[in-house]
Amino acid sequence: MSVVHRPSDETLAAFAGGQLDEGLAVVVACHVAADRRSRERVHELEAVQGALLDRVEPVPMTAGPPDPEHRTPAGPHDPAGLPTEPEMPAVLRPYGLGPWRPIGIRIAMRRVDVPRAEARVFMLRAGPGIALPHHKHTGFEWTTILSGAYEHEYGRYAAGDFDEADAEHVHTPRVDPVEGCTCIVAMTGGVQLQGWLGRLLQPLVRF
Amino acid sequence: MVPALALNVDGMRKARAMVQRGRSVVLFDPNRLIAAIARSGDRQAFAELFDHFAPRVKGLLMRGGASAELAEEVAQEALLAVWRKAALFDPTKASASTWIATIARNLRIDIARRETRSRLSQVYEILDEEDPERPDDVLSGAEREARVRAAMNHLSPDQYRVVELAFLEGFSHQDVAKRLAIPLGTVKSRLRLALSHLRGRLEDLR
Numbered sequence: 001m002s003v004v005h006r007p008s009d010e011t012l013a014a015f016a017g018g019q020l021d022e023g024l025a026v027v028v029a030c031h032v033a034a035d036r037r038s039r040e041r042v043h044e045l046e047a048v049q050g051a052l053l054d055r056v057e058p059v060p061m062t063a064g065p066p067d068p069e070h071r072t073p074a075g076p077h078d079p080a081g082l083p084t085e086p087e088m089p090a091v092l093r094p095y096g097l098g099p100w101r102p103i104g105i106r107i108a109m110r111r112v113d114v115p116r117a118e119a120r121v122f123m124l125r126a127g128p129g130i131a132l133p134h135h136k137h138t139g140f141e142w143t144t145i146l147s148g149a150y151e152h153e154y155g156r157y158a159a160g161d162f163d164e165a166d167a168e169h170v171h172t173p174r175v176d177p178v179e180g181c182t183c184i185v186a187m188t189g190g191v192q193l194q195g196w197l198g199r200l201l202q203p204l205v206r207f
Numbered sequence: 208m209v210p211a212l213a214l215n216v217d218g219m220r221k222a223r224a225m226v227q228r229g230r231s232v233v234l235f236d237p238n239r240l241i242a243a244i245a246r247s248g249d250r251q252a253f254a255e256l257f258d259h260f261a262p263r264v265k266g267l268l269m270r271g272g273a274s275a276e277l278a279e280e281v282a283q284e285a286l287l288a289v290w291r292k293a294a295l296f297d298p299t300k301a302s303a304s305t306w307i308a309t310i311a312r313n314l315r316i317d318i319a320r321r322e323t324r325s326r327l328s329q330v331y332e333i334l335d336e337e338d339p340e341r342p343d344d345v346l347s348g349a350e351r352e353a354r355v356r357a358a359m360n361h362l363s364p365d366q367y368r369v370v371e372l373a374f375l376e377g378f379s380h381q382d383v384a385k386r387l388a389i390p391l392g393t394v395k396s397r398l399r400l401a402l403s404h405l406r407g408r409l410e411d412l413r
Contacts, residue, residue, distance in 0.1 A: 009399070009406060010398065010399065013373065013402060014377075017377075018315065018316050018327070018331075019374070022320075022325055022326075022327045025327055029330045029331075033333075033334055039334075039338065041406075042334075043348075044351060044409060046305055046308065047302070047352050047355040047356075048355055048370070048374065049305065049309070049374055050304035050307075050352065052308070052374060052375070053263050053264065053305075053307065053308045054263070054304050056267045057270075058263045059262055059266040059269055061262055061279060061282060061283075062275075062279055063283065064257075066286075068248075068253055068290040069248075090337055091333050091337075093333060094326035094330060095326060115324050115325070115326075116325075
């Protein structure tokens, strides 16, 4: 997998600092899991926080050290989600996934349930050669390609690539004519979809 | 009291002289203390780690605008997590400070978003577990830490402050602008510049 498109420094820093909306963070995590360079960058930004911890003025604790023996060890993860499909990124394990629902010819969508996130998260699977709806939006639309590829005004986006679009962008992605495309998307704000596919998608991407 | 900034000189294995029982002088070596907990559940080691790190975790959170109560709770829980996870600490991947800072980050999310049943800390843990070890082409954690600290020393005080605020208080430029009483555009450009300086220096040092 050779990743070409990566999140901005600010996005990775906000991710590493635990400061991103959870819906946006999930999509960034899918990219970071697939890209060694972004992962190294996240480690660097975590080391920045280690350095901040070393330099901060300590504030005395009110209580002393707790008795560690009386604490129950951390249990294993309690993933609320459905069993993960083999090609599903492991970072989606904690989340519930809706069923794949066809929303047009050779295009399907499934919800990713990120409780109380500001961004709506969903996966989109489109057959080879499909033109995804031309759309505009008022917030962010962040996408990580899970398999296959699409292409639009800003280049070709293949597995592992991260597409960080804001309100200024207007997209008309075309799906790879051979491989098709599966991606995970987080969207904030409203979206205005155009065309017949847009009208089909509209009720699904709304709150 | 000596300010923390002056006390905490750079260097990954920052050592702090501590006088114990008025006689023996030992160096503060968090890696050794964490190893002692992992090996034999050493409570003395835990107490020493707690005394050093809990007030710093609390300080870091409060600097980021958390209430004293939340900061204290995160600090307590973070050090308990250090006790439980001591065997998982790998000093070749990150310094003790970085490891503890990421534990505190995850707990801050868990505790601050308790009602919303956030699962984000699990996402960070999965990423960490899945991290493949590639000793040949990935720099060791120790090298990375040294480079990051060297790069941070080259930030201007203004840039350092904006980076610190962004990490601690969030990347809302509006909030940071208000805190520093500087225009929004200045925050944006200063943060962008600081992060790109950091990246540039890190790449030069690589």
